[in-house]
Amino acid sequence: MIRKLFHGLYMGTLWVIILLVISTFPFLFSYDGNSFSFNEQIFTYVKNYFSGLLTGESFQYKWVADGFVLSEYSIWDEWPDSFVLSAVFLILTGIVAMGLGLFVGLWLAKRKAWVKDIFGFLSLLPDFFVGLLLCVLVIVIFQSTGILVAEVAATGSETAILLPFITLAYIPFMYMIRMVSFETYHVLTEDYILIAKAKGLSKWHIYSQHVIRNILPFVKADLFKICGMMIGSMYIVERIFNLRGVTKLFFLVHKWDIQGQYNIVTYTLLALMVIFFITYVTMRLLILLFEKIFAD
Known part of the structure; x- marks a missing residue:
């Protein structure tokens, strides 16, 4: 019973890690108009996400146009x-x-x-x-x-x-x-x-x-x-x-x-x-x- 419980926790943790890694894919590269390059800010995005879980900011998302925040929404x-x-x-x-x-x-x-x-x-x-x-x-x-x-x-x-x-x-x-x-x-x-x-x-x-x-x-x-x-x-x-x-x-x-x-x-x-x-x-x-x- 305990072994199955630990196996379930292990698989659940593994799936969460896989999800967090896949979620970085849209942000891995940036395009400057001529070429693609690795986006070093991806680590900042992930860091801000985890810190925002405590403050509640990670449960907000924004509608941004031309660098201006038009509105904010709650998850x-x-x-x-x-x-x-x-x-x-x-x-x-x-x-x-x-x-x-x-x-x-x-x-x-x-x-x-x-x-x-x-x-x-x-x-x-x-x-x-x-x-x-x-x-x-x-x-x-x-x-x-x-x-x-x-x-x-x-x-x-x-x-x-x-x-x-x-x-x-x-x-x-x-x-x-x-x-x-x-x-x-x-x-x-x-x-x-x-x-x-x-x-x-x-x-x-x-x-x-x-x-x-x-x-x-x-x-x-x-x-x-x-x-x-x-x-x-x-x-x-x-x-x-x-x-x-x-x-x-x-x-x-x-x-x-x-x-x-x-x-x-x-x-x-x-x-x-x-x-x-x-x-x-x-x-x-x-x-x-x-x-x-x-x-x-």
């Missing part, structure tokens, strides 16, 4: 809402993508080659293309019928939900389909499946008691990769649909002078890391639920 005023928005989107899309992807993949395993080819082609489409295609489709429907089936972007107090949800779920959903379909096809050729068929067991019994329970370990093994895909897609989705999630500062930096504001990058990456692990744990619990359902 606690806006970021909790942004964190909740991104976390809810990622967790819900992960659950839907994994759940539907599992059963669609089981169905696809026994379909004809041309059906698999269609899904294979669809899986090649990048998420930003899917998002833009959905926006165009909604606009065309609105122009033709006058019915707005979904918000294409967040404006003011309105938050787009349906299109970002579909776009964020698309990549993990298609990945799950292809992976489950491939593994199911091979599981169905195993001797114990052929014996079960020879005994006259029902198709539902074979799939629920033999196929799914042997597919879930592959899903569990790829879960880290799936969550990583979703984190990568979240930046694109929040950008396309103008969502005020935790990645918003990544695409506002071209408007803001963040030179020296090491805390902005640190807290953004920290939020992404926490959301990643919350999503990962939630999806592991869903797999555990599937194992309980289909193993009994």
Whole structure:
């Protein structure tokens, strides 16, 4: 028990150190108009960040233009809402993508080659293309019928939900389909499946008691990769649909002078890391639920 506790503390400390190091990357080099050079002030930025944790200055960030501070913001005023928005989107899309992807993949395993080819082609489409295609489709429907089936972007107090949800779920959903379909096809050729068929067991019994329970370990093994895909897609989705999630500062930096504001990058990456692990744990619990359902 104590050994596991120390291991957990060690891994947690290691992840924090990695995060702090990665957060320095945007500030490592400076550009004077002609060439890049190492930014020696990076050590000052990090030092000021740690000293600011005691004074509270590290929980403030500034909007600077041409060297003038236009306004100051507190991390606690806006970021909790942004964190909740991104976390809810990622967790819900992960659950839907994994759940539907599992059963669609089981169905696809026994379909004809041309059906698999269609899904294979669809899986090649990048998420930003899917998002833009959905926006165009909604606009065309609105122009033709006058019915707005979904918000294409967040404006003011309105938050787009349906299109970002579909776009964020698309990549993990298609990945799950292809992976489950491939593994199911091979599981169905195993001797114990052929014996079960020879005994006259029902198709539902074979799939629920033999196929799914042997597919879930592959899903569990790829879960880290799936969550990583979703984190990568979240930046694109929040950008396309103008969502005020935790990645918003990544695409506002071209408007803001963040030179020296090491805390902005640190807290953004920290939020992404926490959301990643919350999503990962939630999806592991869903797999555990599937194992309980289909193993009994």
